[in-house]
Amino acid sequence: xxxxxxxxxxxxxxxxxxxxxxxxxxxxxxxxxxxxxxxxxxxxxxxxxxxxxxxxxxxxxxxxxxxxxxxxxxxxxxxxxxxxxxxxxxxxxxxxxxxxxxxxxxxxxxxxxxxxxxxxxxxxxxxxxxxxxxxxxxxxxxxxxxxxxxxxxxxxxxxxxxxxxxxxxxxxxxxxxxxxxxxxxxxxxxxxxxxxxxxxxxxxxxxxxxxxxxxxxxxxxxxxxxxxxxxxxxxxxxxxxxxxxxxxxxxxxxxxxxxxxxxxxxxxxxxxxxxxxxxxxxxxxxxxxxxxxxxxxxxxxxxxxxxxxxxxxxxxxxxxxxxxxxxxxxxxxxxxxxxxxxxxxxxxx
Amino acid sequence: xxxxxxxxxxxxxxxxxxxxxxxxxxxxxxxxxxxxxxxxxxxxxxxxxxxxxxxxxxxxxxxxxxxxxxxxxxxxxxxxxxxxxxxxxxxxxxxxxxxxxxxxxxxxxxxxxxxxxxxxxxxxxxxxxxxxxxxxxxxxxxxxxxxxxxxxxxxxxxxxxxxxxxxxxxxxxxxxxxxxxxxxxxxxxxxxxxxxxxxxxxxxxxxxxxxxxxxxxxxxxxxxxxxxxxxxxxxxxxxxxxxxxxxxxxxxxxxxxxxxxxxxxxxxxxxxxxxxxxx
Amino acid sequence: xxxxxxxxxxxxxxxxxxxxxxxxxxxxxxxxxxxxxxxxxxxxxxxxxxxxxxxxxxxxxxxxxxxxxxxxxxxxxxxxxxxxxxxxxxxxxxxxxxxxxxxxxxxxxxxxxxxxxxxxxxxxxxxxxxxxxxxxxxxxxxxxxxxxxxxxxxxxxxxxxxxxxxxxxxxxxxxxxxxxxxxxxxxxxxxxxxxxxxxxxxxxxxxxxxxxxxxxxxxxxxxxxxxxxxxxxxxxxxxxxxxxxxxxxxxxxxxxxxxxxxxxxxxxxxxxx
Numbered sequence: 001x002x003x004x005x006x007x008x009x010x011x012x013x014x015x016x017x018x019x020x021x022x023x024x025x026x027x028x029x030x031x032x033x034x035x036x037x038x039x040x041x042x043x044x045x046x047x048x049x050x051x052x053x054x055x056x057x058x059x060x061x062x063x064x065x066x067x068x069x070x071x072x073x074x075x076x077x078x079x080x081x082x083x084x085x086x087x088x089x090x091x092x093x094x095x096x097x098x099x100x101x102x103x104x105x106x107x108x109x110x111x112x113x114x115x116x117x118x119x120x121x122x123x124x125x126x127x128x129x130x131x132x133x134x135x136x137x138x139x140x141x142x143x144x145x146x147x148x149x150x151x152x153x154x155x156x157x158x159x160x161x162x163x164x165x166x167x168x169x170x171x172x173x174x175x176x177x178x179x180x181x182x183x184x185x186x187x188x189x190x191x192x193x194x195x196x197x198x199x200x201x202x203x204x205x206x207x208x209x210x211x212x213x214x215x216x217x218x219x220x221x222x223x224x225x226x227x228x229x230x231x232x233x234x235x236x237x238x239x240x241x242x243x244x245x246x247x248x249x250x251x252x253x254x255x256x257x258x259x260x261x262x263x264x265x266x267x268x269x270x271x272x273x274x275x276x277x278x279x280x281x282x283x284x285x286x287x288x289x290x291x292x293x294x295x296x297x298x299x300x301x302x303x304x305x306x307x308x309x310x311x312x313x314x315x316x317x318x319x320x321x322x323x324x325x326x327x328x329x330x331x332x333x334x335x336x337x338x339x340x341x342x343x344x345x346x347x348x349x
Numbered sequence: 350x351x352x353x354x355x356x357x358x359x360x361x362x363x364x365x366x367x368x369x370x371x372x373x374x375x376x377x378x379x380x381x382x383x384x385x386x387x388x389x390x391x392x393x394x395x396x397x398x399x400x401x402x403x404x405x406x407x408x409x410x411x412x413x414x415x416x417x418x419x420x421x422x423x424x425x426x427x428x429x430x431x432x433x434x435x436x437x438x439x440x441x442x443x444x445x446x447x448x449x450x451x452x453x454x455x456x457x458x459x460x461x462x463x464x465x466x467x468x469x470x471x472x473x474x475x476x477x478x479x480x481x482x483x484x485x486x487x488x489x490x491x492x493x494x495x496x497x498x499x500x501x502x503x504x505x506x507x508x509x510x511x512x513x514x515x516x517x518x519x520x521x522x523x524x525x526x527x528x529x530x531x532x533x534x535x536x537x538x539x540x541x542x543x544x545x546x547x548x549x550x551x552x553x554x555x556x557x558x559x560x561x562x563x564x565x566x567x568x569x570x571x572x573x574x575x576x577x578x579x580x581x582x583x584x585x586x587x588x589x590x591x592x593x594x595x596x597x598x599x600x601x602x603x604x605x606x607x608x609x610x611x612x613x614x615x616x617x618x619x620x621x622x623x624x625x626x627x628x
Numbered sequence: 629x630x631x632x633x634x635x636x637x638x639x640x641x642x643x644x645x646x647x648x649x650x651x652x653x654x655x656x657x658x659x660x661x662x663x664x665x666x667x668x669x670x671x672x673x674x675x676x677x678x679x680x681x682x683x684x685x686x687x688x689x690x691x692x693x694x695x696x697x698x699x700x701x702x703x704x705x706x707x708x709x710x711x712x713x714x715x716x717x718x719x720x721x722x723x724x725x726x727x728x729x730x731x732x733x734x735x736x737x738x739x740x741x742x743x744x745x746x747x748x749x750x751x752x753x754x755x756x757x758x759x760x761x762x763x764x765x766x767x768x769x770x771x772x773x774x775x776x777x778x779x780x781x782x783x784x785x786x787x788x789x790x791x792x793x794x795x796x797x798x799x800x801x802x803x804x805x806x807x808x809x810x811x812x813x814x815x816x817x818x819x820x821x822x823x824x825x826x827x828x829x830x831x832x833x834x835x836x837x838x839x840x841x842x843x844x845x846x847x848x849x850x851x852x853x854x855x856x857x858x859x860x861x862x863x864x865x866x867x868x869x870x871x872x873x874x875x876x877x878x879x880x881x882x883x884x885x886x887x888x889x890x891x892x893x894x895x896x897x898x899x900x901x
Contacts, residue, residue, distance in 0.1 A: 052508075052512060053511075054508050054511070054512075073511065073516075074508065074511040074512050075511050075512070075513075075514045075515055075516060079512075080512055080513070081508070081509070081512045083503070083505035083508070083509055084505060085503055085505070086503075087503045087505035087506045087508070087509040088503075089506070089509075089510075089524055089527075089528065090528060091527040091528055091530065092527075100510075100513050100523075101513035101514050104513060104514040104515055104519065104523075105514055148509075148513065149512070149513075152513065152514070160505075352713050355708040355711070355713040356708070356713050356714065358704060358705065358708060359705055359708050359709060359713070359714075359720070362701065362705045362724075362779075363723060363724070365776070365779075366724070366727045366776075366779070367727060368742075369735065369738030369739055369741070369742055369776070370727055370730060370735070370738060372738060372741055372742055372748055373734070373737075373738045373741060376741060386751075425636050425637050425640060426637070428633035428634070428636060428637065429633065429634055429636070429637030431633045432632075432633040432634030432635075432637065433634065436634065444634070444637075444638070444641075447641050447645055447646065448641070450645055450649070451645060453881060453885065454878065454881060455833060455834065455836075455837035455854075455877055455881070456834075456837070457837050457839065457854050457857055457858070457874070457877075458652070458837070458857075458874045458877055458878060461652070461857060461861050461870060461871070461874055462648035462649055462651065462652045462874070463644065463648055464861065465648060465651045465652060465655065465867065465871070466644070466647060466648040466651055469651055481644065482644075484640075484644075485640070485644040485645065488637065488640065488641075492637075521633075542729065545731075546729075546731055546732060548732060548733055548840065549839075549840070553861065553862070562731075563731060563732075563733050566731070566733045566734060566737065567733055567840065567844075570733065570736075570737045570740065570844055571843070571844065573740075574740055574741060574744065578734070578737060579741075581734075582730070582731075582734045582737075582738070585730065585731055585734065586730050586734075589726075589729045589730060590726065590729075592729075593722070593726060593729060597722065
């Protein structure tokens, strides 16, 4: 593993009365693609702005390559930012937007020309030098914003929901481009988004946040397969979350039946959250199933059908399947022990 | 049919608004002192106008005060707008309320309050007091022209400049000021027009033989009709018309550049609003 | 840095807006004595003498008449302009505003030319062998001057509010069974009230305090409050009384602003109202 570049130690941020960050600990390694993921107001943007230096923490310290940078202004940090809605300078053309940071550093005209030209190639905007930034499409503006930040050769690039304003197709393209750019340049990206799919597909590490606290840090696969609590499970993809009771190790009760599972280490009869992904529920004949119910709605979503099954105890189960059963059919729901995820109840806050 | 009636009504209102100005302009070319009679075409009044020492010197004063006060008011007002935009709470409320004061107060009240101040502080009434008064009533209009531009800015622009290596003053000078330039120019033009248009405040804050055009017109009009005033009206109206066309073409071009296209007419109204509050 | 940018303005504002206001208050609430000045309400007491009350009455009456005429003339015009009778609304709006950029004194002076004894109207009437009209130097001329000068102040705020009304609301009212008249009285007019209130205030206040229109078109026979203030400062030299009248004017403004904000409720973002 490579060395740590940014290290947040019990950092908190309070605005007036509201707590935006509640003492988070987070380190980011060199060349890592880290995504801060969470619903709006979870503290992800605040974290980014603290690293960028636009805000000062109310408590805790931020280390950059081991040195305390708390209180250092943004223009002295080797970090650059791609802003929400890009924040391009509309009084300057594309070339001058990208050259802005270099001019501030008083580089020679030749060096500026060379660097900007190289950058324009990198983001596929050759020939756009003299264009007015307002005349560009969203995707092009996005590239200018990225180029403007990257041309300063930062150690860390911060991206604040950079793709939020783009349409779905363009967003997919940019996701790939950003990812390959990061690999090629070998610099650290810290990416903020509320889109879980985006987070899972791009990142090396995903940091799930809620209410100013970090809920889970892990690889996309870990986060998806082993969410630590019901919030993460629900936020990362759709889930069925029901109340259950842990009878003993490897045995859980929910929906009026007992099921084998792979979890252990809970207290006897402990109340837990049971999380089951809709794609893990399989339609089987009712008489063969421990869990059965009636199909109450069917939606065709292209790749698969989305069905709601009302089980006999009154729970609604979301089922994703390529097969379809019409509304009113009695069906059974089959599931494997390893598809049942047991989670400790989080005290509701 | 209904549409025709509706249009006719508006055209009638236009006729009411334009008729007096048209009459003024037509009679500026009338070679007869009496209004009712058309004595033939002449440019005599224009010649006399330019030979009239009083009018010419007041024209000079008006332009001098107009340009100087507009520039100073624009500098102070722009800085103030940036400050106001970044302040919060009670401070912001207090400053905005005081800013609205000269805009909402009857002109005559602003005028006498400034007159009292100058006499009280023993400043001799003249060019200096006239200039100070004009700057004072111009600043709020500059602020009100610049503030909307600041609100439209992407709130991360200033941070983007810092991020790219600007110190705070650099970010202001290299990014914020150029971005709000259209608002600043609108404010400057507005301040200049208000200054040359002003009568009431100038009337109370000037002294010893220093007259603006408005004051000269007032004292001439009090003595009755004077064809030189008609000639002056024609020139001023043409000038204002040209200025307005330039401003509008500029605005239209800016809208074409892409941003705020659909807010164009609203923006126009807003600057008109600002223009009207003080009259 | 951004905070420092307020400093010049705060100093300027204090010196030339706040201090003068306090000076006006000071003069209004004191009377000069041999040794200096003493606190007194005498200046306000004088305001209630019959001659001054008559001036106040006349000012209020002329201002109300002008405001009502402006409203009656202006509302339909604003409505037509905000509607779809014209395709190029911007041009119409601009045409409406252009005369207002003409010097205020010249606009008022223009009516001298028209209303005069040998002016345009009377020459026309004479050509039609009709009797002369002697309007100039009457109250009617003063009202005409006010309406002419202040009409746009009425039309623009109403226009601005009307043009922002969601067309869907009007259609919905029609859809729910209201005829054109009821759509207007039950939906459009109530929605346009903030504009009407702005317009009324913006016409009423300058009409109440003008001294130029009454001096030029009234020939100085009709003293209005504005003329009274002017006289106290430039002719009589009684600053105390002049300031007291000004304070009364400011109170009027504050009251009307309070009424306005009561009607408007929220949203004070649009330039001046």
